[in-house]
Amino acid sequence: MSQKIPTQDVTPEPAVQPATPGTVQQEMYAKRQHIYVREIKGLFQRVRRVANWALMLAFFALPWLTWGDRPMIWFDLPGREFHIFAATFYPQEFILLSWLLIICAFGLFFITVFAGRVWCGYTCPQSVWTYLYIWVEHRLEGSRNRRIKLDREPMSFDKAWRKSAKHAVWLAIALATGVTFVGYFTPIRELVIELPTLRAHGWSYFWVGFFVVFTYLNAGWLREQVCIYMCPYARFQSVMFDADTLIVSYDAARGEPRGSRKKSLTHEQARAAGHGDCIDCDLCVQVCPTGIDIRKGLQYECITCAACIDACDSVMDRMNYPRGLIRYTTENALEGKRSHILRPRLLGYFAALVVMVGLFVWALGDRMPLGFEVERERGQLYHMTRDGRISNVYTLTVRNLDDSDHVYDLSASGLPGLALDTATLSVPAGSSRLFAVQVTADPAVLELPSHPIQLHLASQQNTQIRIDRDTRFIGDTRR
Structure with missing residues (x-):
């Protein structure tokens, strides 16, 4: 069985201040040090930027797209559609939604065991929007060093307009x-007109605000604090990591002892002079959005x-050193051991994920746009009609889950000569209706006090939409 690997907490030690003689007061959190993220280019940052822009484009564009006469994605809470x-x-x-959320959870578990927190780095909404805000900051306030200098300067016109x-x-x-x-919950084409004209619903203003x-x-402000203190995923990730999990790691065996040296020295x-490959430029710290080393x-x-x-590779290129001092690798690989991609826990998550996705797709494909429930009348087991037949009354709940109106044919089977007082039921699209239906039978065919019967509901518009429900018919065999 693979062993989980430990993580290190390198957040600053909390400040300790004397309160009164003989006592020590300890703060719960260290004072936050503002992180000035340096902009860097490279393969992984291009991948991240493409992923970020694609996700933002999808988020902002989908509410505007239509499917027929309605938005393509619309969670109509008042209409319950x-x-x-x-x-x-x-x-x-x-x-189905619960099932989908479980699939997403297992997908996250699988990705974490395989490649650590790549979800956080490339597709988490907190990271996506934070990088967008940092991108704006770079465009308006300049590079990392320029932003540090700008924050230390007294207020001026240049500083005021850039900050504003x-x-x-x-x-x-x-x-x-x-x-x-x-x-996504209110058609956006109407929403953007109603909001500025003060005609939108109060809840729309609340949620927009x-x-x-x-x-x-x-x-804009919390950024890495959300990842470090608020996100629970950061806290339980170490339980899911093992020595074969693909993570971003520094190769200490190759990089140490670190230190500056003349660029004229070859690798x-x-x-030979006792230098490791790390020149201690701290560029890897400057580009980190959470400020770690x-x-x-x-x-x-x-x-x-x-x-x-990407930052370290750019330095290695300038120094004419081999890339990969910091790279995606595993703990086993760093220790010179063999890494195992196919391992029991990863295969278990993958198998569970494949089964659940397959069943979910099958459930969607086999989804019947019709709900049908049958309940016998509780107040009276049965009664005799004027023509001597035995009658049972059932309450039918019919839900039309389709986007068009339907007329359904109702029939019964299970006993010879069963008759219904209602043969057709009409239900508008997306609606639910209750119907009281009387089913009668000849006493001569009743051999037992209770007989199983079936009620059948089938759409006249689509013969593929059909549901059968089992129930029981009650009668007195002594008559």
Whole structure:
């Protein structure tokens, strides 16, 4: 069995201040050190940027797309309808959403065991929006060193307009995010007209304001604090890691002892002089969005964005050293041991994921857009009709889960000569109706006090839509 590997907590030690003689007061959290993230280019950052822009494009564009006469994706809470492309789901099918969430959870477990926190580094909404805000910061305030210098300068016109423009763009992005999110629940074409004219529902203003505030705070101000202190995923990831998990790691055997040296030294000359490959430039720290030093080992704050890999590779290129001092690798590989990609836990997660996805797809394909429930009348078991037949009354609940109206044919089987007082039931699209139906039988065919029978419901418009329900017919055999 694979063993989990430990992570290190390298957050600053909390400040200790004397309160009164003989006592010590310890703060719960260390004072936050602002992180000035340096912009870096490289293979992994291109991958991340493509993923980020694709996700943001999908988020902002999907509410505007239509499918027929409705939005392509629309969670209509008042109408209790959830439209996703051509399909319409109803609250009765909430089990499908639960199933989908379980699949996502197992997918996250599988990815974490295989490649650590790549979800956090490349596709987590917190990371995506934070990188967008940092991108705006780079464009308006300049490089890392320029931003540090700008923050230390006294207020001036140049500083004021740059700061004001940055926060104005941040708020504009937050507003677009809030309006778009609400646009998944209220048709966005009407929403963008109703919001400024004060004709939108009060809840629309509340949720737009909610997402404006928290997008602005989380992506603009809190940033790495969300990943370090608020996200539970960072805390339980070490339980899922093992020595074969693919993680961003620093090769200490190759990099130490670190230190500066003349650039004129070749790689072989530097090694002969006792230098490791790390020149201690701290570029890997400057590009890290959570401010950690990857050279201190695996840390739970690492979101596996690989910015430090691109930064280190650029330094190795300038020094004419081989790349890979910081790279995606495993603990076993760093120790010179063999890495095992196919291992029991990973295969177990993969097998469970394949089975659940297969069953989910089958459930969607076999989904019947019709709900049908049968309940016998509780107040009276049966009664005799004027023509001497025995009657049972049933309450039928019929839910039309399709996007068009349907007329259903109702029939019964299980006893000879069963008759119904209602043969057709009409239900509008997306609606639910209750029907009281009387079923009668000849006493002569009743051999037992209770007989199993079936009620059949079939659409006149689509013969593929058909449901059968079992129930029981009660009668007195002594008559």
